[in-house]
Amino acid sequence: MRSIVWCVAVLGMALSAGAADRPNIILIMSDDMGWSDLGCYGGEIQTPQLDALAAGGVRFTQFYNTARCCPTRACLLTGVYPHQAGIGHMMDERNLPGYRGDLNKHTPTIAEALKPAGYGTYQVGKWHVTRHVQDNGPKHNWPQQRGFDRNYSMITGAGSFFDPWTLVRDNTTISPVADPDYTPETYYFTDAISDHAVRYIADHTREQGDKPFFMYVAYTAAHWPMHALPEDIAKYKGKYDAGYAPFREARLKKSISLGLIGDGEKLSPQAEDWSKVDNQAWEAAGMEVYAAMIDRMDQGIGKIVDELKRTKQFDNTLVMFLQDNGACAELMGRTGNMKHPDIPRPDKPTLPAMKPTDFHSGIVPDQTRDGYPVRMGKNAWPGGPDTYVAYGRGWANVSNTPFREYKHWVHEGGISSPLIMHWPARVDAEHRGKVYKEAGHLIDLMATCVDVAKARFPALNHGEKTVPLEGVSLAPALNLTSLKRSKPLYWEHEGNRAVRLGTWKVVAKGKEGPWELYDIEHDRVESRNLAGKHPERVKELAGYWDVWAERALVKPWPWDAADPGAPVRPNQNRNRRRAN
Template sequence: MVAACSRADEGAPPNVLLIVADDLGYSDLGCYGGEIETPNLDALAAGGIRLTQFYTTARCCPSRASLLTGQYPHRVGLGHMTQDIGRPGYRGRIDPAAKTVADRFSGAGYRCFLSGKWHLGTDDPTRHGFERFYGTLVSAKTFWDPDHYLSIPADSERSPPAGLPQVETNDARSFYGTDALTERAQQFLAAARTTAERPWFLYLAYNAPHFPLQARREDISRYAGRYHVGWDVIRRERLARMKRLGIVPDDTDLSSRSHYWNYGQTRSGTNPPWDDLDPDRRQDLARRMAIYAAMVHRLDWGVGQVIGNLRQAGELDNTLVIFLSDNGACAEWDPHGFDIKSSNQNILHRGEELDRMGTAGTFHSLGSGWANACNTPFRLYKHFCHQGGVLTPCIVHWPAGLRASQGSLVHAPAHLIDIVPTLLDAAGIDVSRRSESEFPLAGASFVSELNREPAVPRTIFLEHEGNRGVRRGRWKLVALRDEPWELYDLMTDPIESKDLAKTNTEIVRSLSAAWDDWARTNQVTPLPDDYHVDYLKAQ
């Protein structure tokens, strides 16, 4: 498939840079319609390809399991998070028999590095194919504390990368997690170049813009006045830009404001109109979104630093760069967001308190109203299998290996399980031979589709916390936990607004039977009665 246009035939397989954002919404980037300034990712998109129907698993741990193994997450023990709930698909850690893409790349002579978030339930990424690791083993609890980040091997004694001093002030010189991951990634590139004859694989897994919402003051200031117009205006503006960019069809409607479910399911409702909120609440929420935007902006800056590093080294043309998010934006848990920790606790900030938001010692979330805007034009968010929870941006850039026109859009569906076979295909690594105990790859390379060859018909399956879905062609069957199946024709209704289940019973029967078969085969069912988390009641 890709051999005709890759450097593998010339004896120089591509380097691979896999960049992942954490809880980034579908429409946050400028090149996907957002108002956040993301010039570096926009440039990658302009020189590469954007996928508009790229599916994840709706949550961070499962998505990382699929991303790195090429398997559906339950198949490798990470159907939920890192709690072991005593079922094969839900052991809370990656199955020891599961090969990661780093295992495969290192076996083929690549040097493999990870800067960022691991979150696969084990305590040492270097046992899974990576030569060196810097970052967090779980979700970030703070972006300001260098002790929250560790190195394996411990050659730096958990110190921040060179040039980032350990100071606690919130100024441009202070330690900041996103910057630390960016700089350590560049140090790993320098290490890789000491063996120039060997290609490298760098997994750059940012924590941003996952809560806690924390950002540099200068970046927050850039967006401090942008979001007082509210989420209703932002959603309309984003959809208009998305149509101009071709991300969505011109006749796409804006979904209704999404439903939300509060922590512990103590309260539920629908995101309110922005203008119905009192002025103090609007000030607080506008500041939260400004901090979120600042985090995305800084992530984009970091991507620019790494891409500039590759360009300066003459490596950019034959480096396969893929950028994506692990799921849709995070609504936890209601329109107001939370403070201090993930819970029902919310603090309404006023006056001078607004200026302290996002600094060291603070802890905020975005809330469901803004998350709904980040996932424009779709319904729902992270945790759910409706489009807002599972569709994310996906940018592919590889000048030496892609024939498609720069700036192209690919509308064929793809999934995280396709990333490993795509990377291996691009590198010319044959995975047809495997041991009897080795899991076969569940996905398929999409290199040919990127090069404008016809898409291969396929079915994509989804499940998280009892929320479930299946996509086949134009049809998507989807359901909330304990609720009946809904059926949508995504060709005419991409926002899942017109449920056709009652009038297309044969399609429902066929797709639900396919989901049942997939679920049995991949250790998804029987679904757990208790996920061992406070926000989901045991059944």
């Protein structure tokens, strides 16, 4: 017994001694934003806080996500491909190991890996890695059961910014307007995320200041619905009245000047024609609100930075910012439906007011708390809590400047993300503000955290043997050193698939689509398909993909070519298992 106590004491001293040279780690992710939306990536939206982090750190020009929200979150949290973590698609059970819609036990989270190394662990914002979202259901994959000491989370994937659904503090579902621990004058989820991040930093510093911390901050901005605060929307009033093309052209020019895109690159084809938009004022308003949502998130990141500075932890904190997928071209709410019609806002509430302790029944609320019906369509002017609309394909095309495609697809517009890495104690002065041109991927984030935290990736998790990490540490990029990656990078989502090896990329649309080949170094926009010119290279890379797809639980496929989102019957699963 005496020897056990001595061992524990020595371990405690080692963790405490090592805390000074191990950084705090804050991983910040936005939702449904495009590659060029930030000012430091070519955009016109006001993001001074993120621009400052980029100026003091390193920006990746070629960092990749998985093209969709929950697969990205599973990949980010675990350091393996999303299918290996059980979330190859969304939160639906398809009775296949790679498509369970629930994070599996074989893949520990970053919090589960860092906690034994003496880190405090915190999560705020969107969770979206379990299909069990109700308070009276299983909670084995809620944040506290997956390694986080404290959390303030939306368990599901989307909802009103003024009244989010499945909001929980720790393990308890709460109403945003009946929460005694957080009582702002106006509830807005982006602010709530930022404020809780600041609170957790302050509390950790006061209570456990001798320990480093890991914090995962998952904003829902700028995912639909287009909801923002009036003072932020006012900053962009009239900004986008000229339509899509001028902003695509300006963003390309700026991204080239910043060294993020090659000088010879051209724009991908424009998705929509502004002159054919039948309600230009409504269309422009969607982008105004979208910009306001990003602006407010940036303000919140400023609060987090200020708290790090106040507590004298800024210099030894590694902050990483990224996005979960490319811009979203989904048409949510752009026309009315039976429950949320395309009607003008009534002069007064038409429904009974909700009690503060009442909960909505789904992602799209039927009404506001004060009794206004939630509306969709072109009479639903974006911004307020009684509307639920997306900003549409034309503006998503702007957000993804200069790339092709969007969220869902694995062409560059679907999978390209900014990555800003900022760590003053580690980034040499001559490297600050520089761009890093090697490819990085979400699979690398766990490896990076384990590396800089001087932790050990666990061999067992919840009693199960763990899946080995797929990524490499990104720490060398902080001083522009090569990552020395030896393996290709892979993607699959809804049958869309890709492989990146060196500067070459093969990519295909849908399960039946042909492989295309691009030289990303000279054609990042994927405008010149070289498959016919280099068939052997296509065959080589496609062969790598097939081997990986078997190993990483992508196959057997659950996708029907006509409808990749349709449920799969058991006999279909068996047939596909035999075929693969």
